[in-house]
Amino acid sequence: MGRVYLVGAGPGDPELLTLKAYRLLKEAPVVLHDRLVDERILALAPGEKVYVGKEEGESGKQEEIHRLLLRYARAYPKVVRLKGGDPFVFGRGGEEMLFLLRHGIPVEVVPGVTSLLASGLPLTHRGLAHGFAAVSGVLEDGGYPDLRAFAQVPTLVVLMGVKRRAWIAKELIRLGRRPDEPTLFVMEATTPRESRVPATLEDVAEGKVEVAAPAVWVIGKVVEVFDILQKTPQAWALAEV
Incomplete structure (x- = not known):
């Protein structure tokens, strides 16, 4: 059973990543990322990158993201869920955290610079x-x-x-x-x-x-x-x- 890190990618500039976010991107075997995460930040992650971005109106997509997080958390020791800005500012991070905790998956939050x-x-x-x-x-x-x-x-x-x-x-x-x-x-x-x-x-x-x-x-x-x-x-x- 792995641990999921809800990581804030910041507003775009890679230099606005926290040191902890940078380290986790380097270490994690898999990164599930949103649509607006800057390509330069994704390039820092050597592991598998899984796109889970949502467009406006895709109401059912969040449940699919939950299932993917659970699947990867059961397969890898460390999973990064990478969100633009901060995970808890209009980022659905709270919902993902509660879903994972209800399924026995440990979660750690790494704040990001909100847009x-x-x-x-x-x-x-x-x-x-x-x-x-x-x-x-x-x-x-x-x-x-x-x-x-x-x-x-x-x-x-x-x-x-x-x-x-x-x-x-x-x-x-x-x-x-x-x-x-x-x-x-x-x-x-x-x-x-x-x-x-x-x-x-x-x-x-x-x-x-x-x-x-x-x-x-x-x-x-x-x-x-x-x-x-x-x-x-x-x-x-x-x-x-």
Whole structure:
């Protein structure tokens, strides 16, 4: 009987892996990985790599992942379940952990840098935001999230919200957020393909903003920091070191 490690791969940059995640990737005979795990990170693992990524709407895929985890845990002494970002932030890591424990499989969690933190912006900033919250743009059953609890949060970070960005923006405005509030999309954050698209909440609501998934969407006054960094490219370069 093996042990399963729920490992966070971080937002993309291999240098953002923890030392423990790196060691486990090198040691594990098999790695079950999600769709958005960067290829450079997968290249670090010499063992067998099993793709278990899910597309939106594949509700039955999670049960298949559970069965695969159980099968490999019974066949190997060490199994890495590699997830983008952090396993417990919109990653279904809790469900997989509970499933394995119910079947007598020991589980160890290795946290990862969540993509919530990958925008390069301070989510809290003195005088701009005293707190933040995160929300998924889509529910597991394909439904729309209830945004009432998020309407007045100083900084709101939306993950998996690109496809529904217009609806989310309209709903937040309806719930009281300012139409002229600044927002920032960061596509493929921390990778060589990273790009940033600033916009007002109203622009997003009106369908004027073109972005592609995966993207981190930050809404709130902290986006004003992006405006400052745009005017001082040296500061932005230092922020990315």
